[in-house]
Amino acid sequence: MTHGRNSSRRTAGWGGIYRGHRARVGERLAEMGIFVVSLSAIALIFLIFLFVGREAWPILIQSDSVNSAAVQDVIPAVDLPKLSPEQIRAYLGIDAAQLDRMDSETIRELMLVREEAFASLPQSLQRDPDARLNTVRWRSLILPHQWAGYSRPEFIWQPIGEIHKYNIVPLLVGSLKTSLIGLAFAVPFALGAAIYVSQIARPRLREWLKPAVELLSGIPSVVMGSFALIVMATVLQRFFGYETRLNAFVAGIALGMAVIPIVFSIAEDALTSVPRSFIQAALALGASEWQAAWQIALPAALPGVFAGVVLGFGRAVGETMIVLLVCSASVMSWNIFDSARSITTTIAAEMAEAVAGNHHYRVLFLLGTILFAVTFVTNLLGDIFIHRLKRRLEGKQ
């Protein structure tokens, strides 16, 4: 603030610090401390990316150390002398440091254990070609697969049972489906309310309408979720008459209620920031209030409104508890009255069962990485739109 007027001319010092006077050592040290602490937000973004990505790393590089196949090829223990260290590591799924610590006797023991484990598997599984499939390869993660017992290739997420099926497409569809239903419900209401509050309502009404709508954002998502589960699901079913009581539609509506305050706040801010003179000019030329709002204020504020929708989408995709409470079966279907399982729900529901470090655990972190990447992009887009709105309203188009 204080330096805002002249800082552009004067060069800032170390760490962008502008002080305007000479300082003693202690003060300089304190300033360095302030600078270093202020980098924490940047550091945290990096750390999140690093540590969520680190757990998913073996899958991202498709390392041999993660293998989710129910039946794995067995190398007889007597063949140990013929194997190179790399082959042993890949076979036993261990890293170089672990291998160094083992003597050949331990390795032979481990190989024997593998042989016994194979022998103890049921015959049907030993012969099943699907059981030898490493389901964390990109091919299995993304493409449909013709599983035994199914009539055609299918996308299946089923991390339990003998064969772990890790196709992430149903989860992506689930996330998209619920978020889009939520947005389709939230945007008309939020946008209508934003136009009403910013352009049409009287100032005195406006003063309490805005905080009242924003009160909705103070409701924790777990409360919204359990309300949807217990009250809304029944009401909506009676109203629309579909079969399954808990489905993506109910989850989407509840998500929409959680997203309304976000879209509303950002769109309302954008509409309010349109210079009053624009509206007054339109009204003076004989336009009605609605015409001024729809044809003048809304186009001027469009980037901001867009930012609201994009950030609302980001919030809906990242929301966990609502979908977790309302529906959980992972079915590959675009029908809005079917169940759906989103990415967030899957992580929340399955993390507790996953053994740290195994394939299931790593796939869940992969989902987290995807989620982080998606919201990173939506946040960036939202920022760009808001920036564009500012430039437009300042006349620098």
Added chain:
Amino acid sequence: MSATTIPSRPSLRGIRWRPVSNFFSGLTRLATFSILALLAILLSTILVNGLPGLSFRFISTIPKKDFFEPGSAAVLPMIVGTTVRVFVMTLFVIPIGVITAIYLTEYAASSSLYTRVIRAAVNNLAGVPSIVFGLFGVGFFINFIGRGFDSLTHQAGPQLGQPCLLWASMTLAVMTLPVVIVATEESLKSILPGLREASLALGATKLQTIIRVVLPNALTGILTGGILAISRAAGEVAPILFTGVAYYMRDLPKSPTDQFMDLGYHIYVLSTQSPNIDQTKPVLYATVLVLLVLTFSLNGIGILARARLRRSGRSDS
């Protein structure tokens, strides 16, 4: 052209009958009031169904294992767990958030590269899904720092390398950092430049000015930021799912390395794990009511304090 200058506005507008415009204006009004109606239905349902279940015993005893029955259900350990975790969180988030805000408003030039990158990072952090923070808590706090400490101190069992109150609070601190930074920045900006200049003119250094003049004046704003962060964190469940919350504990948490029970998570448990949902409903509504009272009263304080801050800032300048 605003309503205050022309009181007889409706009659002015009525010169020409505009059915299309009136229809769409009506639609926007309808949208606004439907949102409010939804909110009212939500809150009144919870209030009407939750009030009968509330009693002094309900909020002041530790329940036995079957907390689904209205007769034996109670929420004391959940209230304690939620309260403690958010207050431990403020110990971490407020110093870091306030210092970052000081750097952004007091030291850095508003157009410098550092400022832009820090702001972008803060914005981004605000949009990261809460479940990703949970994963981060597992990957960084528990697996990396916790296990690292445990192997350094050669503990017999895991001490810090497991979910506990400390890690849950720190995960929430990461999540709420943007809230504190933005609120503090707002209050620092509302302080008159003249105040700083007067201090500097009297010979104080910049750091002395910040500590003695700027910060005391910004205290309301900093507290507001803390309260907003607390009210946001109090209702969040996803980040603590794997970093510290427990399904059931016989006792209150005694140390930062203990697990804890939590109101939000308890609502999730009550709505999904109950053997007889109709019987559990009164307990569920009462628990939801307790959580809402907690978050709304905190939110209310935050909003009031901020409104006051804005008003005082406006009247000064």
